[in-house]
Amino acid sequence: xxxxxxxxxxxxxxxxxxxxxxxxxxxxxxxxxxxxxxxxxxxxxxxxxxxxxxxxxxxxxxxxxxxxxxxxxxxxxxxxxxxxxxxxxxxxxxxxxxxxxxxxxxxxxxxxxxxxxxxxxxxxxxxxxxxxxxxxxxxxxxxxxxxxxxxxxxxxxxxxxxxxxxxxxxxxxxxxxxxxxxxxxxxxxxxxxxxxxxxxxxxxxxxxxxxxxxxxxxxx
Ligand SMILES: O=C(O)c1ccccc1N[C@@H]1O[C@H](COP(=O)(O)O)[C@@H](O)[C@H]1O
Numbered sequence: 001x002x003x004x005x006x007x008x009x010x011x012x013x014x015x016x017x018x019x020x021x022x023x024x025x026x027x028x029x030x031x032x033x034x035x036x037x038x039x040x041x042x043x044x045x046x047x048x049x050x051x052x053x054x055x056x057x058x059x060x061x062x063x064x065x066x067x068x069x070x071x072x073x074x075x076x077x078x079x080x081x082x083x084x085x086x087x088x089x090x091x092x093x094x095x096x097x098x099x100x101x102x103x104x105x106x107x108x109x110x111x112x113x114x115x116x117x118x119x120x121x122x123x124x125x126x127x128x129x130x131x132x133x134x135x136x137x138x139x140x141x142x143x144x145x146x147x148x149x150x151x152x153x154x155x156x157x158x159x160x161x162x163x164x165x166x167x168x169x170x171x172x173x174x175x176x177x178x179x180x181x182x183x184x185x186x187x188x189x190x191x192x193x194x195x196x197x198x199x200x201x202x203x204x205x206x207x208x209x210x211x212x213x214x215x216x217x218x219x220x
Contacts, residue, residue: 004178005026006187006207007027007028007188008027008204008207010029010036014051015201016201019201021055021056023204026056027081028052028056029189030049033063033085036141036197045077046077049079053078057080059080060073060083062085070082074100074102081127082096084105085143090122090126097127103127103128104126104128108130108131109132109133109143110133110167111134113153120159123161128185130187131167133167134149143166144189145168147168148168149167153181155180156182163183164186164187166187168191169186169187171191171203171207174188174211175210178214179214
């Protein structure tokens with residue numbers, strides 16, 4: 001049995017970072033994607049990452065980013081984990097892992113069982129998979145849309161690597177999502193915001209409490 005891992009994604013202010021760290025979460029996500037309302041500059045990201053270092057793993061979320069920009073994030077922000085949330089190939093994930101000597105978490109968008117096949121390829125090279133819902137038609141963002149998918153699809157999934165559950169989670173549904181999917185790790189962004197891109201500390205607190213209310217899950 002193991003404790004659930006909790007990641008709060010899209011933190012952009014020092015106040016939210018401090019409150020989130022005080023809750024003892026496992027991972028904090030910084031978004032490097034200009035179209036996102038949660039996008040942070042490199043300067044702000046360095047400040048936020050320094051606050052988190054040694055307290056929670058710093059996750060750098062990127063979407064189809066070129067190598068020069070990835071290298072700059074790696075050098076200046078020094079994240080613990082890269083979260084690739086675009087169409088990065090398994091080869092690109094493997095190359096980044098070797099080049100930066102960092103963990104890689106690859107997002108896979110799910111709407112039905114057939115989408116899980118993609119996860120098999122990524123599970124060979126990534127350290128962890130992140131299951132998210134497919135974005136709604138016309139969305140500018142490949143994630144962070146507050147959309148759920150059928151959590152039952154993940155039950156008893158036999159993968160070589162652990163997965164993190166995301167997509168439309170909030171304090172009201174995270175316990176059920178964990179129970180139905182068998183997830184040992186959860187990630188949230190929109191569900192802990194008062195408006196798009198603006199985190200709400202009370203919602204983060206409620207989310208963490210609701211997630212932790214579920215009995216310890218089978219280990220990773
Ligand atoms: O949060 C964003 O703005 C974002 C932008 C581009 C790709 C992914 C993004 N967020 C990730 O999406 C999932 C689900 O988020 P939500 O809880 O449904 O809002 C999560 O893994 C975020 O890390």
